[in-house]
Amino acid sequence: MRNMEKRRAYMKEYSKKYRLEHHTELLLKKKIYRDKNNEIIREKQREYLDKNRIQAYTKVREWKSENKQYMRSYLYQYYRNLDNLRVKNEFRRKHYYTISIVQKVFEDNIKEFGTLTCIYCFSPLEFGKDTIDHLVPVSRMGDNSYENMVISCRVCNSTKGAKTYEEFGNWIIDTNNKKGVYNETAI
Numbered sequence: 404m405r406n407m408e409k410r411r412a413y414m415k416e417y418s419k420k421y422r423l424e425h426h427t428e429l430l431l432k433k434k435i436y437r438d439k440n441n442e443i444i445r446e447k448q449r450e451y452l453d454k455n456r457i458q459a460y461t462k463v464r465e466w467k468s469e470n471k472q473y474m475r476s477y478l479y480q481y482y483r484n485l486d487n488l489r490v491k492n493e494f495r496r497k498h499y500y501t502i503s504i505v506q507k508v509f510e511d512n513i514k515e516f517g518t519l520t521c522i523y524c525f526s527p528l529e530f531g532k533d534t535i536d537h538l539v540p541v542s543r544m545g546d547n548s549y550e551n552m553v554i555s556c557r558v559c560n561s562t563k564g565a566k567t568y569e570e571f572g573n574w575i576i577d578t579n580n581k582k583g584v585y586n587e588t589a590i
């Protein structure tokens with residue numbers, strides 16, 4: 404009896420050593436076997452899962468409840484990525500604008516003011532010093548539709564920054580009030 408145990412222990416030790424020494428070789432053999440018997444293996448796996456579905460699910464459920472923290476962060480990341488993708492696609496779709504729309508914006512501005520003019524400070528603009536401004540900034544999901552685009556000078560455009568049209572108006576009134584001047588024509 405003792406001999407049996409000894410032999411078993413020896414075999415265990417030996418096979419462990421063998422596996423360690425022939426690691427890559429064994430992996431390759433396994434891979435070849437798997438590639439050859441792909442369908443049989445899959446069939447067996449399916450059979451096993453059919454028989455042990457409940458146990459398998461319980462195991463998964465157990466693992467999930469033991470690793471709640473991990474699951475939470477994983478799901479958070481997953482949904483965040485999904486959200487980002489959705490927003491990105493939407494942004495791309497909206498961010499695409501055509502030359503004809505831009506042309507129309509320019510023509511409208513000239514029609515309204517007689518010459519190319521900044522809609523915020525009403526200063527006439529030389530060609531090439533104009534910029535296209537978004538009433539609702541692109542960074543705040545504003546799109547490139549005809550309704551959202553206006554002509555402005557570079558100074559107004561960069562001062563407006565990420566403010567909306569209304570916010571920019573309030574901002575001008577606020578700053579003028581602080582300076583002690585109220586400028587009705589500013590906006």
Ligand SMILES: [Zn+2]
Nearest residue numbers: 521524556559
């Ligand atoms: Zn301006």
